[in-house]
Amino acid sequence: MTAARTKNPVPDWIENPYPRIEHSLVSFPAKHILLVTINREKYMNCLPVEATIELGALWKWYDAEPELRCAVFTGTREYTAGGKAFCAGMDLKQRLDIIDTNEVAHDYPHGGFAGMSNRAGKKPIIVACNGHAHGGGFEAILNADVIFASPNSTFALPEVLRGVSALAGALPRAMLLFGNHRTMDLILTGRRMSVEEALNWGLVKEIVPQDKLLDRAVTYAVEIAEKSPDSVIISRLAAREAWETGVSRATMRGQELWAEAMLRIKNTAEGLAAYREKRDPKWLPSYL
Structure with a gap:
């Protein structure tokens, strides 16, 4: 199976059109499957506030669309193949501009960063992590349902290096997933966790070669979609x-x-x- 990585027409089995999306690509690689690809490769797939609002609306649409059963979330593949990012987190330059100009930031959706970090939702989201998942990118996938990762993936909450804190959902979730001492090690140093360490800690289900990662995640999503x-x-x-x-x-x-x-x-x-x-x-x- 070859998973589509570009926006394609909405298939006739979809009842309602999806919301307007500018910072990500939406496609349907198989029946009942939604594929969402962050499309900001020049910026290491970091997300401005507007992109998070878009994704929040998209995940709500996904939950409400009767024929969709499983989603796959990834980053633009061509750029990340060189060892860059699945999602480098928040657009920090935009955040600084908001602080400098004293503008009021748009409210994030209830689902949090990328519409995911605090999402409850109804349906599963499978992550194909094809590069660094740092800051908000890590916060988002900590709340994913299953994670596949490429060998070049790393995971980090580097907020202490930037004078901020990971308050979009990562801290309590990391504590539940990893325990006190492992979580403190991550959040107090801001260090990077390797993909091998993430596998050992139970965060990642499988490490998959970059050229097979997306197909593996979509195949797994299809397996879920075959169930009730x-x-x-x-x-x-x-x-x-x-x-x-x-x-x-x-x-x-x-x-x-x-x-x-x-x-x-x-x-x-x-x-x-x-x-x-x-x-x-x-x-x-x-x-x-």
Whole structure:
């Protein structure tokens, strides 16, 4: 499978057009799959405020589009192949201009940096990290669902080197994922974590050669899209309750919010019938 890396026409199975996007590319490399590519290669794919607002709107559209089941998020490939960035974080030059001119910055979407760092959402986002994920770029993918990374990828929260702090969601998520001492090591020094270290820490699922990375992420997304879309949404949300409430409370809320509803969903009946009849299920679009 060769994943598209340029903007292509919206396929006829998409019900509603996606929001206007200027700083990223949108494509559909396979049925039910959304591919979003940050397209600021000259700036190491850093994101100005406007790009984050765009992505926030795009992820909301993705969650609401019934036929979309999984998304892949990456950076412009041609530039990052030389060892540059998946996303170098916030556009710091723009941020300094905002401070110098005393202008009021646009509010970030509820999803945070890149529309992702504090996103709850309904549907999974798979990251194909093809270079440095620093600052806001790291904050965004810390909240991704699954991460594939190329050998040249590095991860860092260098905010202490710039006189700021990683307040877009990374600090509590890193603490939950890595524990106290590993997190402190990262955030108090601003050092870079290698991709091998990220794999060892459980952040990265696989290290994939640069020329195969995007296809691997899309193939994995297709694997998810072949499952019941309702089951994927509910399972993901029930598991992610722990981000917000802690494990014991999340266990109860998963049953409170979804257990009875799942039994009434048409895809549940279809999945069980397919099992009984020894055939492949024919999943319906999800309108959860």
